[in-house]
Amino acid sequence: MRKKSVSTLLSLTIAMGVIAAGCSKAENKAEPSASGQTQTTAKSQEADKKYKLSFYNTIGYRLTTPLPAKEQDPIRQMIEKDNNIDLEMTMGGENWKDKLNLLISSNQIPDIVSFPDRASAVKYYDQGLLADLDELLKQFPEIPKAFDASRLEPMKYKGHTIGIPASEGVGGVNGWWVNNTWLQKLNLSVPTNPQELMTVMKAFTFNDPDGNGKNDTYGFVAMLPKEGTLGYSSSGAKGFQQIFWMFGVQPNFVDVKDGKVVVYNTDPKTKEALQFIKDMIDAKVVDPDWVTIDDGLKVDNKMYQGKVGIMIADWRRLEPADTKKMQDTGGSVPDWKQIAPPKGPYGDQILETKPFQQSMVGLSKEALKDAGKAKRAMEFIQYLYTSKEAYPYLAYGIKDKTFTVANGQPKLIDKSTYNEKEVEWRYNYAFVRKANDSVYFDFKNTAVTNANQKINTSYLKDNNINPRIVDNDPMAQDRLKYANEMMLKFVTGKEPLTNWDTYVKTMQDKFKLNDAIAMYTKQLQDDGVLK
Known part of the structure; x- marks a missing residue:
């Protein structure tokens, strides 16, 4: 070469x-031989x-x-x-x-x-x-x-x-954000558990935190990826995914507990998380647009508009480019603050998973x-x-x-200077690009942004199991579709949570969940991560 x-x-x-x-x-040039003559x-x-x-x-x-x-x-x-x-x-x-x-x-x-x-x-x-x-x-x-x-x-x-x-x-990209301006105005504290979280979300929704005299704010915003899952997704769902983690579970996530493979889709704690999400929706503290928000950009726009008080968003959202969007779109730059994930009823304090x-x-x-x-x-x-x-x-x-070099050090050129x-x-x-490349990420508000990531990376769950799973059995897609549909029905009230046991039995009998768990166990054993 x-x-x-x-x-x-x-x-x-x-x-x-x-x-x-x-x-x-x-x-x-052709390499010279030991005798000094050129040889092809x-x-x-x-x-x-x-x-x-x-x-x-x-x-x-x-x-x-x-x-x-x-x-x-x-x-x-x-x-x-x-x-x-x-x-x-x-x-x-x-x-x-x-x-x-x-x-x-x-x-x-x-x-x-x-x-x-x-x-x-x-x-x-x-x-x-x-x-x-x-x-x-x-x-x-x-x-x-x-x-x-x-x-x-x-x-x-x-x-x-x-x-x-x-x-x-990169680990710890998304974190819990709270509008501290609203907290201060309503004399509220940062929520540290589900009960406090619900209290703050209700206040942000009904107590006119922006002071405009209109009922136009919400306590929380979430998204629904195109595949229709409330929980773990390759699209990186933001919002309800973190509510599930508050209860120590995650839909469509495979894990190992006490040496045995578990699928959280049928875990009793998942039922509790679904009930909490349903309570949020019933209380009208969730921006109703969540059913149409299917990507991260749409979530970010909610932050820029300034009508949501708690959300899951990228740790860089107080960089100048984003605060300008807040000013241009919402008319102000609220005192957004990243916080630790609220601790769930079983002591779980999880933001998301570690990078795999x-x-x-x-x-x-x-x-x-x-x-x-x-x-x-x-x-x-x-x-x-x-x-x-x-x-x-x-x-x-x-x-x-797009970049320049001075004294051997590359630096990105301001994007506003070119199309x-x-x-x-x-x-x-x-x-x-490397995960720790500060030139690529081009932080301007370095102290705040780095502090935000430090918070986020403190609450990451080990992630050496789920990414190894290959769902290649004939029932995989139908099982996933059924689980996603049922969870949506549970939180929207189209299916009462009193039918949870029926859902679990259907997953086990019709959709062969136990067979899938046996397959996952074999895969993890073959991969050397499970004895």
């Missing part, structure tokens, strides 16, 4: 729009050979934003020049499984495949798509060195390494049919995660457009 100057390449790209052929560096070896010929690599990307941060043509994509030009490849990157998006299955059925199997979650990677591995990487990794020891051991361990399945950590998750390395990138078995291509693909992956020269461009975008929509596609290369 030839070494290029990233900075020179991108600067020329931005200035000219394309890379002039005459600006590229000279080709590598198969190895050098292989290094000079250009490969076409296809990369199926499900881990970019703007998957619905199409990539520009190569002439307008200096990052792709850099990648291709540095790695001597033609890169064909296909974006996954919301229906990524359907797109991938179509590629497979059309015999257009990508060389490099990424997965947003471990369970999906395991399924495709079992179906024969993914290759074992153990032997290849022996040739690329720098790849595993780029990651913490805790992120590498989940890449193992049945004793084999099936992928490389793709995008590093879900996403991964691997090679298809199809790519391994060409040893040269497989090696080049691994060189490309190594480049993505270890090249210090390329990292700023992959993580931060376009030099002198971010024009370059949003760059985030689809940013998955390589």
